[in-house]
Amino acid sequence: MSAAEPGLTVALVGNPNTGKSTLFNALTGLRQRVGNYPGVTVARKSGQCDCGDGLKVELIDLPGLYSLSAASPDEQVVIDALSGHLADDRRPDAVVVVIDATNLLRNLFLASQLSELGLPVVLVLNQADVAAEQGVKIDAGLLSRRLGGVPVVLTSAWKGEGIAAVRRAIAEALRLRIRMPAVEWPALVEEALADVSAGVASDLGQTPSRADVERLLFDSTTSVGQRLGWEAARRDAVIRAARDKVRRAGYNPLAAEPLIHYERLRKLLEGVVQGGGNRTGASAAVDQVLLHRIFGPIVFTGIMLGMFASVFWLAKFPMQWLSSGADWLKAVVAPHLDGMPMLQSLVTDGMIGGVGAFLAFLPQILILFLFVGILEDSGYMARAAFIMDRLFSWCGLNGKSFVPMLSGFACAIPGLLSTRTIEDPKARLATAFAVPFMSCSARFPIYALMCSAFILPKYGAGWESVVMVGMHCVGLLFAVPTAFVLTRFVLKVKPQPFVLELPRYQMPKPRDVLWRMWQNAAEFVSKAGTVIFAITIIVWALTYFPRDPAVAQRVRAQSADAPAEVVSARIQAAYIEQSWMGRFGKSVQPIFDPCGFDWKITVGVLASFPAREVIVSTLGVTYSVGEGAKADSAHLRDKMLEAEWTEGPRRGTPIFSLAAVLALMVFFALCSQCGPTVATLAQETGGWKWAVISFVYMTALAWIMAVVVYQVVLRLV
Amino acid sequence: MIFETFLIYGIIGVAAGWLGFRWASAWRRRKEGGCAGGCGCASKIQPKK
Numbered sequence: 194m195s196a197a198e199p200g201l202t203v204a205l206v207g208n209p210n211t212g213k214s215t216l217f218n219a220l221t222g223l224r225q226r227v228g229n230y231p232g233v234t235v236a237r238k239s240g241q242c243d244c245g246d247g248l249k250v251e252l253i254d255l256p257g258l259y260s261l262s263a264a265s266p267d268e269q270v271v272i273d274a275l276s277g278h279l280a281d282d283r284r285p286d287a288v289v290v291v292i293d294a295t296n297l298l299r300n301l302f303l304a305s306q307l308s309e310l311g312l313p314v315v316l317v318l319n320q321a322d323v324a325a326e327q328g329v330k331i332d333a334g335l336l337s338r339r340l341g342g343v344p345v346v347l348t349s350a351w352k353g354e355g356i357a358a359v360r361r362a363i364a365e366a367l368r369l370r371i372r373m374p375a376v377e378w379p380a381l382v383e384e385a386l387a388d389v390s391a392g393v394a395s396d397l398g399q400t401p402s403r404a405d406v407e408r409l410l411f412d413s414t415t416s417v418g419q420r421l422g423w424e425a426a427r428r429d430a431v432i433r434a435a436r437d438k439v440r441r442a443g444y445n446p447l448a449a450e451p452l453i454h455y456e457r458l459r460k461l462l463e464g465v466v467q468g469g470g471n472r473t474g475a476s477a478a479v480d481q482v483l484l485h486r487i488f489g490p491i492v493f494t495g496i497m498l499g500m501f502a503s504v505f506w507l508a509k510f511p512m513q514w515l516s517s518g519a520d521w522l523k524a525v526v527a528p529h530l531d532g533m534p535m536l537q538s539l540v541t542d543g544m545i546g547g548v549g550a551f552l553a554f555l556p557q558i559l560i561l562f563l564f565v566g567i568l569e570d571s572g573y574m575a576r577a578a579f580i581m582d583r584l585f586s587w588c589g590l591n592g593k594s595f596v597p598m599l600s601g602f603a604c605a606i607p608g609l610l611s612t613r614t615i616e617d618p619k620a621r622l623a624t625a626f627a628v629p630f631m632s633c634s635a636r637f638p639i640y641a642l643m644c645s646a647f648i649l650p651k652y653g654a655g656w657e658s659v660v661m662v663g664m665h666c667v668g669l670l671f672a673v674p675t676a677f678v679l680t681r682f683v684l685k686v687k688p689q690p691f692v693l694e695l696p697r698y699q700m701p702k703p704r705d706v707l708w709r710m711w712q713n714a715a716e717f718v719s720k721a722g723t724v725i726f727a728i729t730i731i732v733w734a735l736t737y738f739p740r741d742p743a744v745a746q747r748v749r750a751q752s753a754d755a756p757a758e759v760v761s762a763r764i765q766a767a768y769i770e771q772s773w774m775g776r777f778g779k780s781v782q783p784i785f786d787p788c789g790f791d792w793k794i795t796v797g798v799l800a801s802f803p804a805r806e807v808i809v810s811t812l813g814v815t816y817s818v819g820e821g822a823k824a825d826s827a828h829l830r831d832k833m834l835e836a837e838w839t840e841g842p843r844r845g846t847p848i849f850s851l852a853a854v855l856a857l858m859v860f861f862a863l864c865s866q867c868g869p870t871v872a873t874l875a876q877e878t879g880g881w882k883w884a885v886i887s888f889v890y891m892t893a894l895a896w897i898m899a900v901v902v903y904q905v906v907l908r909l910v
Numbered sequence: 911m912i913f914e915t916f917l918i919y920g921i922i923g924v925a926a927g928w929l930g931f932r933w934a935s936a937w938r939r940r941k942e943g944g945c946a947g948g949c950g951c952a953s954k955i956q957p958k959k
Contacts, residue, residue: 533914535914535915535918536914536917536918539918539921723932724929724932726925727925727926727928727929728925728929730921730922730925731922731925731926731929734918734922868933868936869936872936872937
């Protein structure tokens with residue numbers, strides 16, 4: 194193998210929760226590219242792996258799967274990728290199969306199936322340290338010899354042990370092209386496979402791969418027939434006859450494959466694995482409490498409350514530093530633009546004020562993702578999905594729905610994409626409809642702004658955390674009944690079993706957690722620097738223009754006896770009111786009046802429909818236009834606290850009352866305010882029908898609930 | 911004043927144009943079967959027919 198040989202790709206496959214991603218990170222370092230397989234799977238992660246002696250390969254991390262019997266779209270992509278049936282993505286040159294060393298037999302089933310693909314294979318027995326702790330002794334050399342010399346490497350990716358050996362093994366597999374011996378089928382099964390192969394050859398004039406033939410014979414849901422273009426009636430006849438032969442061999446055709454593979458694997462592992470009586474140990478003991486019918490949900494609620502309280506507490510000082518930084522920048526920039534008041538306002542009020550207000554939430558977002566990463570990597574998130582499933586399975590959502598819904602708490606888009614793991618199309622649609630209700634991180638800044646400005650000063654840190662957790666639950670409370678109606682009465686989804694593997698508890702690896710936190714931070718900052726920045730400029734312009742000097746003259750004439758500061762404030766207020774945004778906001782405000790929103794909040798709400806985070810920067814602009822360098826974030830909060838109704842029956846009362854603040858947060862918790870989410874929903878549901886229904890339903894629900902909250906709280910408090 | 915006005919309208923024009931271009935690109939990506947999710951992914955990998 195020449196070191197200069199270009200374009201070598203190696204696929205990383207394995208069961209879920211085998212430490213595949215940790216191994217991928219260890220092999221590629223930070224040289225990774227993350228994208229999507231549009232229309233195919235959740236994510237396509239690839240990176241460069243240095244295998245020594247100048248040999249560099251592209252390592253592709255494929256989604257986890259248990260077998261080659263694809264039940265869901267994301268499993269199908271793994272099979273398509275490994276067999277070279279993805280357009281623009283050629284077949285890999287070798288496969289690294291990651292196996293949980295504590296559960297060799299079950300994990301080797303996938304490797305045994307993969308042997309039919311005829312690709313060079315490396316077996317990585319990961320979590321070898323945990324297996325050793327459990328008293329499991331593995332003779333990797335013996336296993337390698339029994340598999341015809343396939344490299345078998347014991348690793349602990351978490352501890353970084355065995356990584357160099359994996360690199361060497363990849364190089365060896367590519368150089369020697371060592372393939373894993375295929376399973377020996379009983380004679381009648383072998384005949385059945387030959388019949389299917391002959392059927393394809395005679396009908397289509399092409400010899401199918403062995404892997405395709407096995408899928409056709411053993412899987413009832415395979416899409417191989419459609420891919421090959423084999424006519425359905427003829428295909429069914431050939432496969433039915435072949436399956437009869439499998440029956441004559443004494444096997445159920447749809448169960449024959451695992452039975453025969455496991456028979457082979459049991460023999461293969463004789464003498465390879467020794468010991469290991471105490472497999473579950475500490476994890477099982479902890480689960481007795483964390484998955485308890487009563488204590489489980491209590492601990493879950495406690496963890497969530499603790500997480501949000503910590504987010505506020507830890508982020509307090511970094512947020513102050515960021516705000517001070519923005520204020521310092523304004524103070525530095527403003528004097529240089531003294532001769533150009535319009536440009537000064539754009540730079541200080543618009544650019545620095547708007548983007549600064551948004552960026553101030555970066556520490557909270559970072560700390561939130563840090564905690565989410567720790568919960569995921571420790572193994573608790575899977576338990577959370579289990580607890581949620583038990584609490585909400587009555588509503589008809591597939592158990593698998595909770596993983597996309599949990600993803601939706603970070604961002605609805607990956608949540609929507611991960612609905613592809615759900616086999617039943619109706620259950621997938623119901624889940625996709627529920628995912629945008631989850632409180633994504635884009636809602637966080639508005640909750641944080643409202644809580645820190647209005648809840649914390651009046652009701653204390655305890656209530657601040659309660660309101661934050663409550664707002665994160667509001668979406669879930671409405672998603673569940675919505676899903677119930679949708680699954681029971683509209684889509685009529687049949688109940689499906691939920692199988693979830695609970696990973697072992699483990700200490701999260703700091704590098705992996707910090708890397709994911711960094712990726713999220715980079716996305717947040719890039720959004721602040723691009724979309725939010727551009728929208729802020731537009732909002733500033735709409736709030737600043739037209740700037741008719743006659744307005745100022747009129748206000749001065751009416752306020753002849755008032756002090757200069759009061760006159761200046763009145764002039765700014767008059768300018769904002771007669772601006773394009775002011776006029777538009779005032780004309781639309783009657784719709785939002787029952788929610789307690791004035792025209793400035795209305796403007797923020799309307800500007801947030803493309804992306805809901807825009808509300809904070811919009812409020813930052815509308816409440817600070819004309820204030821120049823004075824407009825720091827504390828100033829924004831003060832301005833909001835001072836804001837009063839100037840007309841109507843509420844004249845003289847605060848606009849940001851408790852009722853209005855809660856109504857605004859509930860509106861943002863429920864409203865469909867994200868262009869990419871609506872587009873992705875359309876993409877995932879195969880048309881605009883459900884995307885439009887979701888948008889109208891969520892927006893109407895948000896408005897109704899905001900009205901209810903405002904009117905009820907107004908009367909109670 | 912003229913320079914300032916020219917600069918301001920230039921900045922606003924660039925911001926609006928860039929937003930419009932971005933949204934149009936996302937729309938086109940989605941029409942082509944790609945991802946419109948704003949994740950910046952450039953992959954165009956689809957199953958072979």
